[in-house]
Amino acid sequence: MNMLKRISALILSFITLISLVSCGKEKEPEPEEYYSATFFAMDTEITVKLARRTGETDEDENALFHDEAYLxxxxxxxxNLVSEYESALSRTKEDSVISEINKETDYFFDLDPEVLALIKESNEISELTAGAFDVTVGTVTELWNVxxxxxxxxSDxxxxxxxxxxxxxxIETDGATLRKTDRKTKIDLGAIGKGYALGKMIDHLRASDVDYGIVSFGGNVGAFGKKPTTGKFKVAITNALxxxxxxxxxxxxxEFVSVSADYERNxxxxxxxxxxxxxxxxxxxAKSDVISVxxxxxNSAYADALSTALFVLGTDGIKDLYKALAGTDVAFEAVAQLEDGSVYLTEGLSGDGGFEEYKEPETTAES
Amino acid sequence: MERPKRKLTVFDAILIFVIILTAALPIIFTKSDNTKAVISTAGGSMTVDLAADTAFILESNGYHFKISVSNGEIYVEESDCPDGICKNTRPVGKTNGSIVCLPAKLMITCGEEVSDSDVDAVVK
Incomplete structure (x- = not known):
């Protein structure tokens, strides 16, 4: 009899213990949503969060089994992919393709066609934005060196x-050849390079055996796949004030989300x-009524480049460009924070499921 | 009636051990080194870096606080609030938690990102 009592006391205490342990863990997402890792490249912090389900998960679609070795x-x-782009696109690395182009000469041959294609695409965006985005600002960024x-x-x-x-x-490009009509013109891909590299990275991830994930790359975020729990990924936009x-x-x-603002580098x-x-x-x-957009x-490269252009142009420019690109394969939506702290949204984000404003948690404190 | 004398058995020992372990659990599970603390006052909120030791005076709802950061922990060193609970609250930083002063509407929080747990990424 005594023995029985003691054993049941033991069992009871174990139950208490187990329930307490599960209480403590409830705060963390369970199971962990992502396998994640952070590394530094292209002058910024890159966080990759991936999820891959293995085995039979049909019974419970929320169950995630991460294959850490694979991820x-x-x-x-x-x-590795990013560091390849870094060594090609960097303005400050001496042996990069861009450093080669920035030498005071007018003709360049046998350049990396991918880099030239990116410069060509950049120039197309420059035309679209009436020069508000322009990769030939190299002499200016070099001068200010913010x-x-x-x-x-x-000096003026x-x-x-x-x-x-x-x-x-x-700048004129043709295949692997580039011509500068002004020998002193310098290219700076700072406003498109990260977005471009992120796009290539997401392409690579889509082709691999990963179910879904999200990557933060400086001011750029790229997501792929579908989250089993919520379907869409929730991306928070920092308050510039x-x-x-x-x-x-x-x-x-x-989709990709790219932010341009001045609070990070100045x-x-x-x-x-x-x-x-x-x-x-x-x-x-640049000074416009937009303090962050x-x-x-x-398209990741477009998201990156357009965010810079829209920061320069302000809300009027956002409205014009939104109309001009609607329906094209580089259509965009935008959230702009204005000087007075108010938020401007493009049409596609103003309805349900669009932008969700942050609300201060209600305070219950009393005097 | 005389109560029978009982000796400690191995079961009792296990039971005691389990109880102690259970009691220690919250300490184990809340332990985490934070690098930042968020202070919200009646007037707004700010983020404090816990890496560098510092001390500063803060005003909230008419009361004054001397807040200190030392060894990666933040605490209220002095205050002129009526109840003084904040001064007697354990430092936070090495462990998650909050220091709250109700009269002054002051809250110092470590480790809990307010309502952002369902966010997949922050773009900045």
Missing amino acids: SSVIKECA TSDGADVP ESIEEAVSHVGYEK DTSKVIGYVFVDD FVKDGVVYGHIFDPETGRP AVLSE
Whole structure:
């Protein structure tokens, strides 16, 4: 009898223990939604979150079984892919294709056709955006060097000189050949390179045996596949006025979200914030009524490039470009945060399932 | 009636062990090193880096707080609020948790991202 009591006491305490353990774990998503890893490349932090279901999961579609060995090898492939693009597209790496093009010569032969195709595509976007996006701003970004330690405001003369070499029409490409009509023109793919590399990375992931995932790549996010739980991926957009907060959320699948804003890379001189996004026309940090803009597009390079253009152009430009590109394969949607903190949405995001505004959690505190 | 004397048996030992283990569980499961703390006051919120030791004065709802960061933990060192509960709350940082002062509408939180657990990515 005594023995029985003791055994049942033991069993009871074990039940208590188990229920307590499951309580403690409830806070974490269970099972973990993603296998994730972070690496650094192209001057930014890249986080890859992947999910792959293996075995029989038909009975419970929420059950995820991660094949960590496989997923980590896929992420390694992604990192290699990005570092290849980095060594081709970097403006600051001496042996990159871009550094070659930025030499003071007018003809270049036998260049990487992929890089030239990207430059050609960039020039098409420049035409679409009336030059608000322009990869030939190299002389300007080099002059300001916003991210360096001793960044300062250059003289008016030097800015004028730098701007005189800006202009996408100064570059002509043909297969593996490139011609500059202005020898001093320099190319800077900073506003499209990350988006382009992210697009290639997502292509690679789609072709691999991964069910779904989402990648954060500097100011760009790319998602692929369908989440079994919610279908779409929820992407938060940072509040430019208080970067510890978000302004709201967009919901994407097989889409890219790219943000351009000045809160990440800038310098302050005499109380004025000088950002890293330049107006190719003035050679100075762009100032419009938009302080941050997120662009949604199925094309990653376009999302990246358009976010820069829309940041430069402001809301009027967003409206014009939205109309011009609607119905094309590079159509986009945008969430713009304006100077006064208000949010401007393009039509496709203003309805249900579009943009979800962030609401402050209600405070229950009382005096 | 005389109560029978009982000796500790191996079952009792196991039971005691299990109870102690159970009691220690919350400590094990909430332990996590945070690099940031979020302070929300009556006037707004801010993020504090816990990597560097510092101390500063903060005002919220008419009350004043001296908040200290030391060894990766944040705590209220001094305050002129009426109940003083915040001063007696354990530091947070090495463990997740909150320090709350109701009269001042002050809250210092570590480790819990407010309502963002279902977000797949943050773009910035």
